[in-house]
Amino acid sequence: MPEVVEKKSSFKKTVRDEVKSERLGDLLRKDGQITKFQLDEALAAQKKSGGRLGQTLISLGFIDEETIINFLSRQLNFPIAHISEMQVSEDVVKLVPYETSKEHFVFPINITNGTLTIATSDPTNNRAIEDIQMKTKLSIKVSLSTEKEIVTAYKKYYKISDEEFNSFLKKSGGEVEEKVILEEVDDFGSLVSEVTEEIDIEKDEGEAVKEAFGAGDAPIIKLVNGIMTKAIKLGVSDIHIEPFEKIFYVRYRLDGALYKSMSLPLQIKNAIISRIKIMANLNIAERRVPQDGRIKLKLGKTKSIDFRVSVLPTLWGESIVMRILNPESLMLDFKKLGFSEDTLKKFNKAIERPQGMIVITGPTGSGKTNTLYSAINKLNDPSVKILTAEDPVEFNFAGINQVLVRNEVGMTYAAALKAFLRQDPEIILVGETRDMETAEICIKAAMTGHLVFTTLHTNDTPSTIGRLIDIGIPSYLVAAAVNLILAQRLLRRICTNCKEPVATLDKEELIEIGFPENEIASLQGKIMHGKGCPKCNGTGYKGRVGVYEVMEITEAVQKAIVSHVPEDHLRKIAIKEGMITLRMDALNKVREGISTIEQVIENTVMAKEALPAYLLNPDELTFENGDLIIKEGNTDKNFYQLLQGQLIISKNEKVISEITQPGEYFGEMSALTNEPRSATVRAKGKSIVKVFPGEKLKETIENYPDISLRIIHSLIRRINETDRRLTQ
Structure with missing residues (x-):
């Protein structure tokens, strides 16, 4: 017994000497890995969330786990253990019960000559390590490992459940992986039949609907997988699963249009919803409040696709919308996005300037994120530091530091921006400017040597100027800081397989939507539509194309902004300076046979009556x-x-x-x-x-x-x- 006490005392002295009685945050700050501001912000967020400081720093985007582990190894002279590459003895695992490992977030990996080696992500936690030494009555040696490796070891050696494993990953900021590898579905109808043939449809409307399956039943799993794989195969952007009083709909949004894919019996409603919530790591028992989650699935052996899941309680049950984040659907070629030569020239000129602000504007679903990603992908270079603040981070880019905005822990757009300015970036992307604080910091960054990209929800480029001024930014600062504003919409593309000229043109309609009267005769045979074919599911459309309105902030436009001219006046000045409006660009897409008159009318408007000369x-x-x-x-x-x-x-x-x-x-x-x-x-x-x-x-x-x-x-x-x- 005295020998054990002596070993314990020796251990305490060694660890405390190495750590010098300092906590992880102080060590990282003193080494310059994080700033005092970042540490204070992380400590405040940790106090709210109750999590570990290291993971809080990671979730806020101030540092990554590999950097922490490598720093601690170098600073405190602890070796790094790659548990996934080891084969840990069952006898060693039994030395530290799961509850003890879980309590202190450690994992036993080896025992040699009476010394137990444990892996931990935080060696500065002396109390935890001393507790393990007390319980095992062994000397302790510390190795460092990432939280993800430790959690994976829990699953492999302690055989913890999938739910607990995913819960650990969620807390530590890791991706929750769905274990099912989806296979492509050829006969989708058979999946629906497999479910419905076992259901007796209730004929008494007053009788409660009986549940036919549970969320874990094979037919439900196959059906949900089928709904998702069919959507991927069709190129769908969103899946809508909606319960009503007597029916259960699945609808797909394809090329911006929503259409019904199938109707399902109410008896499987709760099973399908629960299955999706389980996959998204959501609380299946909570049906009273909205929930948001994410599913990461593999289609086949190589294709990985994310689904962003939103659950909303409605009168007849929970409605689910799944946004499909398919890397293959991300188009980064400006020409394929629909940029004309002139528009692309102006846009490239603005984004290649060393500083200033680029504002992308348009309603939700107008392709703003795709344009932003295309811009930063073009500018991405080892010699340039790019930081982004996004909610959510939809796609990942190598070489770009992407930060997830998390309001619940204080990681707002404004907080991220303040931190960015201390990170020495050349380029900053802000997912959305929603308030005065964020707008002020964007303007400040744009005027102090940074190129700033952001978005606003406005109708066109002139109204964007008004929105920034309404937020609280003085007009002279808007005029000085903004390089360019780009407004955009998405039109449906005519299916190339069934495209044909419109037989009869309505002259009055063409003039009304903006075509010059003297051009009408020359449009015969040029204006196209799709008659419908199997490739476009009879719609006449396949794919989408962008239309763009680019306002360069020229000297004349700057003067107009400072003078607070009305929007229609500002628009006229910008047109005089060479701006093509959304309606003008949409009409060009009709001239080129890319889209239809109906799409022009549906997605763009004529500018207000111009001011007199x-x-x-x-x-x-x-x-x-x-x-x-x-x-x-x-x-x-x-x-x-x-x-x-x-x-x-x-x-x-x-x-x-x-x-x-x-x-x-x-x-x-x-x-x-x-x-x-x-x-x-x-x-x-x-x-x-x-x-x-x-x-x-x-x-x-x-x-x-x-x-x-x-x-x-x-x-x-x-x-x-x-x-x-x-x-x-």
Whole structure:
């Protein structure tokens, strides 16, 4: 017994000397592996989640497990154990019961001359190692191993269940692998028949539906696998499994359109839903709240596909949507995505700049993620560091550091961005800009030497400018930081197997959707449609193609942004600078025989009525300090808008107000009252103003509410400023 005590004391001294009484976080911070900010954030997240610090650092994307293990091995002189390459004796495994190993997250791997070697991912946890020494009454030697290797050893040697194994992996941030290797299904109808032929359909509507199968029954497993493999084979993007009062639907979304694939009896509803929830590692007993999960499956021996699973409680049961994340469906060729030569030239010019912000916009399902991935894949190079914050991470790229946003542990987009700026990246991708904090950091990064990609949910490029300003970003910062905005939609492609010219064209319809009248005659025989064939399931469409609207932030567009011009005015200026609108690009796809008139109408809209020339392209005048713009007593009627600089307003040679904000209107009172000028306006420093005809002011106020509102706001501000000065 004294010998054991002596060994224990010796062990305690050795480990504590090596660790120097410091915890893992402090060691990593002092070595420069993580920053103090990252450690503090991880400790706060650990406090909320109750997990281990090392795994919290990994889940937040601050470090990877291999780096931690290699660092600890080097720093503390512990060897690394690759358990998967070992054959551990059953006698050794029995020395440490599963409950003890599980409690301390260790695994016994060897015993030599009375010394037990254990593998752990955290050798700084002295209490755990001392407890094992006390229970085994053996000297302890420590080796390092990853958490995934330890969990895999639990499954192999302790024979833990699949559920517990997956639970361990989920806690440690590993991928939960479904053990079934799916085989492709040739006769899908037989799978449905195999299930339904054993069911007696209830005829009494008032009687409760009886369950015919459980989630683990072979027919249900085969049917669910069949639903998934059929979807993969067809190239489906989403699977919808939906219960209603008397029927159970499976629907597929193919090329953006949703269609019913099959109807199933209610008697197997719960079994199918439970089967999918088990595969996604979700709580099958919880049916009251939404749940999200992920399934990783193998089709055949080499093809690996992920499914993102969303479960939603509805009136008639749980509805499931599975988004298929098939690497083979990811198109990274801009030309195949639908980029025209001109659009691609502008886009490449913007993304090849060393800094600035690229904003991709469009509704959900418009292909924004694919465009972003194509861009960073093009820029991916060993000499460039790229960091992404995504929710979720849909596809993985070698050489790119991808971070999963997890709001529940404090890993928000804003938190990720703050950390990114300390990671010395050249390129940053932010999955979505949702709030002012995220937008501010994106703008800051774009103006301090980083190229930033992000997305917004807006309808077109001009409205994106308005959204950024509404979020709280000053217009001058938006104009300075943004390089380019790209809006996009997806149109269905005409099936190449059954494509044919449209026999009769409706001239009025073509003009209404945007074709010039003088072009109509030349379109005969060029506008195509699909008549339907087996290859496209009779739809006339197969695949999708993007349409794009690219707004380059040129000098003219910058001036318009700073001046807070209305969206339709900004659009007209951008078109003048060379922008092709979504509708224009969609019409080009019709001209090229790629898509149909119906798709153009369904997915794009005509731009609002353009502003008249006197508002769209007014004269711009430049004044030097002290120059006279408006003279008190004159009878001219023009009104103005400040573009740059500052102005002083005086009456009887006394200053009564100033105009300092770009975009403010002034000089409108004479046009409204038809009286001489009541004050003098001079430039304060170099100033630039736009000049509008006074006889058009009433028309402007009546027909263009956005501009009239700005004129009124400017007038009210000046009146308040004058009152303030006169009462001082």
